[in-house]
Amino acid sequence: GIQVEQSPPDLILQEGANSTLRCNFSDSVNNLQWFHQNPWGQLINLFYIPSGTKQNGRLSATTVATERYSLLYISSSQTTDSGVYFCAVERSGQAGTALIFGKGTTLSVSS
């Protein structure tokens, strides 16, 4: 099956710093989503981004589908950004199928 690898596994930042999280996937995908899982377990949709670039406030994401990777940028990090960031993909040609998750990047932002 499709493999989803995220890096780094852990990231510690000072408030105000910028960071880049990476997601590599092993096959063509229909759908790629980035999530933030807060300390209570809720998965929050950040981006639906099978290709191209999107921005939402301090967050932006870029997916280069032909090279099978996606990047999530966090600028001017805040303590509330702490948590686990997951990348998840839906295999190409199988719309409406389940998402396959990477193992996540655990981000800790200190003040």
Added chain:
Amino acid sequence: GAVVSQHPSRVICKSGTSVKIECRSLDFQATTMFWYRQFPKQSLMLMATSNEGSKATYEQGVEKDKFLINHASLTLSTLTVTSAHPEDSSFYICSAVGLGRETQYFGPGTRLLVL
């Protein structure tokens, strides 16, 4: 945006009992719902895919007789953990996708603790 709810948010039960978890899409019709399980400090693992009006499709290694899934309407899917044991303790999360939608939306999850 689309909202998915789960009930209960947390449950503690004795070993051997059954627990039912509900997943509802509140403002859209979900043609497909998915059930995931997440152990502490691990990623989400798909358990089963649930389509309205048909039998669920289970992932390899997931016991269909233990984890009963019913998708009776376009807004409700239920997961019943039968004869729960301590090793079933986990965080169970559902997601839903609607007809014509691209994004999957996740519920807030249910923490199950089996004593």
